[in-house]
Amino acid sequence: MSESTISAGTRIVGNITATTDLTIDGHVDGQLSASGAVIIGGDGTVKSDITADVIEVAGAVRGDLRARERLLLDEGARVVGDLTAPTMGIRPGARVRGRVETDAPPAEAAPSRATKATPAKTTTTSTAAATRRRTAARTDPGEAPAKKAPAKRKTAPSPVMPKAGRRGKKAAPAKPKPTVAPKKTTTRKKAPPPVVPALKKKTKKASKRRAR
Amino acid sequence: MSQPLLGRGLEIRGRVRGESDLRVEGTVAGDVEVTGALDLGAEGSVSGGIRAASATIAGRLEGDVDAEGPVVVTASGVLVGDVRASEVSLEEGGVLRGRIEADVELPEALR
Amino acid sequence: MAATVIGQGITIEGEVTSEDEVVISGVVRGTLNVEGPVTVEGDGVVEADIGAHTVAIGGAVTGNVTASERVDLLAGGRLVGDVKAARLTIADGASFKGNVDMDV
Numbered sequence: 420m421s422e423s424t425i426s427a428g429t430r431i432v433g434n435i436t437a438t439t440d441l442t443i444d445g446h447v448d449g450q451l452s453a454s455g456a457v458i459i460g461g462d463g464t465v466k467s468d469i470t471a472d473v474i475e476v477a478g479a480v481r482g483d484l485r486a487r488e489r490l491l492l493d494e495g496a497r498v499v500g501d502l503t504a505p506t507m508g509i510r511p512g513a514r515v516r517g518r519v520e521t522d523a524p525p526a527e528a529a530p531s532r533a534t535k536a537t538p539a540k541t542t543t544t545s546t547a548a549a550t551r552r553r554t555a556a557r558t559d560p561g562e563a564p565a566k567k568a569p570a571k572r573k574t575a576p577s578p579v580m581p582k583a584g585r586r587g588k589k590a591a592p593a594k595p596k597p598t599v600a601p602k603k604t605t606t607r608k609k610a611p612p613p614v615v616p617a618l619k620k621k622t623k624k625a626s627k628r629r630a631r
Numbered sequence: 632m633s634q635p636l637l638g639r640g641l642e643i644r645g646r647v648r649g650e651s652d653l654r655v656e657g658t659v660a661g662d663v664e665v666t667g668a669l670d671l672g673a674e675g676s677v678s679g680g681i682r683a684a685s686a687t688i689a690g691r692l693e694g695d696v697d698a699e700g701p702v703v704v705t706a707s708g709v710l711v712g713d714v715r716a717s718e719v720s721l722e723e724g725g726v727l728r729g730r731i732e733a734d735v736e737l738p739e740a741l742r
Numbered sequence: 743m744a745a746t747v748i749g750q751g752i753t754i755e756g757e758v759t760s761e762d763e764v765v766i767s768g769v770v771r772g773t774l775n776v777e778g779p780v781t782v783e784g785d786g787v788v789e790a791d792i793g794a795h796t797v798a799i800g801g802a803v804t805g806n807v808t809a810s811e812r813v814d815l816l817a818g819g820r821l822v823g824d825v826k827a828a829r830l831t832i833a834d835g836a837s838f839k840g841n842v843d844m845d846v
Contacts, residue, residue: 422747422749423747423748423749423751423752423768424744424745424746424747425746425748426744426745426746426747426760426762427744427762428744428746428760428761428762428777429746429758429759429760429761429762429764430757430758430759430760431754431756431757431758431759432756432757433754433755433756433757433758433772434753434754434755434756435752435753435754435755435756436752436753437751437752437753438751438752439749439750439751439752441752444744445746445760446740449756455751464738464740464741465741466740466741479737479738479740479741480741481737481741489723491723497735497736497737497738498735499735499737499741506723506724507721507723507725507727508721508722508723509719509720509721510720511701511703511718511720512718512720513718513720514718514733514734514735514736515719515731515733515735516731516732516733516734516735517730517731518729518730518731519721519727519728519729519730519731520727520728521721521725521726521727521728522726522728
């Protein structure tokens with residue numbers, strides 16, 4: 420379970436990225452992308468799109484939820500927004516208004532969301548820096564695959580594939596649909612050869628310089 | 632308490648209406664409208680709209696659902712269509728593709 | 743009272759306001775306004791102005807720190823920025839670059 424918690428008395432306006440689990444009992448307004456689980460407690464209020472491997476909601480959300488593995492709305496959850504996940508549970512007593520899509524292709528990777536407009540509330544310098552950093556991560560062959568790709572590839576396709584095959588029989592007609600992911604997926608899959616130590620060192624230094 | 636039933640192997644093309652509950656285990660190509668609860672069994676399939684007091688989908692439904700009460704898609708259920716209901720629940724493993732239209736009261740902070 | 747814990751692996755870019763205690767071992771960029779105590783742990787990186795009741799810094803902070811009570815710069819802590827607080831301690835092994843205003 421996660422050590423990271425946004426407690427009830429805490430309010431965050433801006434972007435959150437998480438590589439570990441995160442529990443939200445407070446208020447978040449912005450963008451949230453995680454490679455772990457995001458758990459929104461009964462008192463949590465979130466006004467933000469969320470991308471994560473697993474999303475569990477007992478509180479209230481206004482925004483689109485996109486889980487790469489599993490999405491669960493518990494009793495008492497209130498969500499206005501679109502839901503996408505290969506496996507989804509909506510418990511009795513949970514309320515939803517929006518589009519629902521189960522058995523969908525894996526959600527796009529968290530870093531690609533950087534292309535989306537970030538809220539104006541975030542300080543411009545840090546946002547610009549973040550965008551630069553993420554852009555670098557995507558194009559720089561030394562950094563991007565070494566850090567992001569393996570984790571993603573491990574989690575993203577595996578839970579979906581067997582399912583897609585099984586459902587294929589039953590749900591064939593509705594299957595073909597435009598997906599957002601393919602471009603990103605191919606970029607990610609095109610994993611370049613192992614990083615040359617010298618190159619890696621350089622990028623590390625470069626990112627440190629940017630961080631300042 | 633025997634419930635009206637469209638049994639396995641039965642295929643209906645056209646509209647089904649009833650002033651009762653209804654369990655569907657066969658195949659219906661057309662709209663289904665009942666005043667009571669609609670229960671679409673795991674082997675059943677409907678392509679057409681459904682109007683009922685409440686609905687449980689364990690089979691396959693391609694069409695919109697309009698219910699005053701709750702709609703449940705079970706783990707074996709497939710629902711491709713929009714749903715208007717007091718409440719929609721989905722068991723893990725079930726398939727739901729479409730819009731859910733329900734009244735959702737969001738807290739002050741999210742309005 | 744529940745605390746907000748921004749653990750390793752969490753990055754926040756924006757404004758954080760809280761009535762609770764806030765513990766940071768992740769990354770926060772932006773601003774931090776907290777009524778309770780703020781602790782930046784060894785792994786924590788804060789590039790933000792911090793306003794809080796008390797601030798304890800064991801990690802790296804770049805930004806101005808204002809505390810209504812006290813600021814403790816712990817061993818291993820690094821602070822680049824100005825401090826405004828009634829009390830300030832700087833432990834052996836801490837580094838600090840900035841001005842201090844103790845409101846005398």
